[in-house]
Amino acid sequence: MEDSEQEPAPISFEVFREQHVLPAELEGRIISELKKERIINTTMNTTNYYRIAAALGGIIIAFFAGMYTAGHDGGSTVINDARRSYLLLLREDSTFNGTDIPALVKEYSRWAEDMAAKNQLVGAEKLTEEIYQFGNLPSPGGPGISGYFVIRANDLAEARAIVQSHPHLKYNGGIELRPIDPLEN
Amino acid sequence: MHQEPEGIPDQELIDGFLRHRSEREFRLLYRRYAARIHRMALHLVNYDGPAADEAAQETWITAMKKLETYRGGSTFKTWLTGILINKVREHRRAGLRRPAHALDPELGQPAYGYPGIGVDLQRSLAGLSEGYHQVLVLHDAEGYTHEEIAALLGISEGTSKSQLFHARQQVRKFFNA
Numbered sequence: 001m002e003d004s005e006q007e008p009a010p011i012s013f014e015v016f017r018e019q020h021v022l023p024a025e026l027e028g029r030i031i032s033e034l035k036k037e038r039i040i041n042t043t044m045n046t047t048n049y050y051r052i053a054a055a056l057g058g059i060i061i062a063f064f065a066g067m068y069t070a071g072h073d074g075g076s077t078v079i080n081d082a083r084r085s086y087l088l089l090l091r092e093d094s095t096f097n098g099t100d101i102p103a104l105v106k107e108y109s110r111w112a113e114d115m116a117a118k119n120q121l122v123g124a125e126k127l128t129e130e131i132y133q134f135g136n137l138p139s140p141g142g143p144g145i146s147g148y149f150v151i152r153a154n155d156l157a158e159a160r161a162i163v164q165s166h167p168h169l170k171y172n173g174g175i176e177l178r179p180i181d182p183l184e185n
Numbered sequence: 186m187h188q189e190p191e192g193i194p195d196q197e198l199i200d201g202f203l204r205h206r207s208e209r210e211f212r213l214l215y216r217r218y219a220a221r222i223h224r225m226a227l228h229l230v231n232y233d234g235p236a237a238d239e240a241a242q243e244t245w246i247t248a249m250k251k252l253e254t255y256r257g258g259s260t261f262k263t264w265l266t267g268i269l270i271n272k273v274r275e276h277r278r279a280g281l282r283r284p285a286h287a288l289d290p291e292l293g294q295p296a297y298g299y300p301g302i303g304v305d306l307q308r309s310l311a312g313l314s315e316g317y318h319q320v321l322v323l324h325d326a327e328g329y330t331h332e333e334i335a336a337l338l339g340i341s342e343g344t345s346k347s348q349l350f351h352a353r354q355q356v357r358k359f360f361n362a
Contacts, residue, residue: 010356011309013326016301020227022220023238030215030245031208039249041206093205 085122086159088149089176090168098171107167115151120162122150150180195261203252214261215245221327222265228322229273231311232299240276244269259336266329267337270319309359316340317352324349 034040098104115121125148153159156179163169163177193213202210222244226237247268248255255264299307310318319338323329324345329337331345338345 007350007353009325010353010360011306011321011325013301013322016299016326017224019301020220020224021300022223023234026223026238026242027212027215027219030242031211033242033246034211034249035208037246037250039206039246040208040211093207 083152083154084156084159084182085180086151086153086156086162087176087178087180088151088163088166089145089178090147090149090173091145091176092168092171092173096171096173098173104167104171111165111167112149115149115162120152122152124149196257199252199255199261202249211249218262218265219245221262222269225266225322225327226269226273227299228310228326229270229319230276232302232307234299236276240269240272243272247272259333263329263333263337266323270337305360309356312359313352313355317348317355320345320348321352321356325353 031040035042112121112124151159151162153162159177159179163175166175168175195214195217198210198214198217201207202214219241223237223241226240226244227234230236230240244265248265251268255261259267310321313321316338320334323334323337324331331342331349334340334345335342340348
């Protein structure tokens with residue numbers, strides 16, 4: 001057997017590699033085909049999706065900042081009354097169909113204000129888009145969690161009703177409800 | 186995402202795309218391998234720009250359709266290249282494009298020019314049989330190992346080495362003539 005690995009290649013493709021230019025229009029053409037064949041979701045383009053995710057996060061942050069100025073005990077999940085705390089994780093992916101951002105801002109703010117007026121909001125913050133996963137994850141959350149709320153409710157039924165009232169669901173967003181363990185004794 | 190695409194493993198991008206089917210996740214995968222696939226397409230269609238664009242486009246569309254079947258047995262790069270090679274073969278069978286080895290080096294001028302590929306170099310490659318040509322560009326131009334080439338072309342590693350030896354010898358002969 002000839003040992004081809006030992007021989008120098010007679011042709012250098014270095015210049016070709018350096019001068020090669022990927023046609024810029026190819027990416028758009030492929031994406032358009034993939035959308036036509038429904039291999040890529042077309043419900044919302046990703047730019048809009050990330051704009052909206054950022055806007056939703058902004059609403060949460062703005063509201064949380066407002067709670068501090070109003071003197072609420074925002075940010076703390078340790079509560080003194082008998083009610084339980086629940087974590088609401090807001091998720092959305094490219095199928096989220098709320099596109100009117102100013103209207104969304106109003107609607108989400110109104111929901112948060114109502115919750116605060118009823119003294120049912122403990123805290124809310126925007127999460128960054130970085131995800132660090134550790135260990136064995138049975139169903140990885142992946143990207144798409146834009147923020148969280150911590151609310152107070154008398155029981156799970158009330159917490160579920162609160163989640164059902166959140167406008168995020170109307171636009172095909174998702175909310176994960178997680179009761180917070182009070183760690184009593 | 187703020188993370189650089191380079192930092193995310195292929196499998197994570199693939200799983201993300203399969204979960205969300207989003208344009209953004211496709212773009213991350215595409216941008217990682219698009220240049221390599223397009224370059225490889227150019228080699229395989231004798232530097233015919235429009236034919237390479239078409240082969241690359243079909244490769245990506247087929248790959249995304251079949252993505253669920255990718256099991257990670259080979260690298261994603263090799264898997265994509267396998268699809269590309271099949272696309273080029275399909276085109277040849279259908280007579281859509283002139284195969285590189287069918288160009289007569291005696292014609293003097295190749296049908297297509299491409300930046301960075303001189304006329305002589307293109308002629309020397311056009312004179313190779315399809316098998317020699319594929320092994321030579323996969324190995325010498327794109328850096329695939331004989332093990333990868335064997336898997337891609339359905340030949341043994343020994344055949345890959347032997348074909349590379351003969352392909353190089355033929356190219357040398359062309360330049361020394």
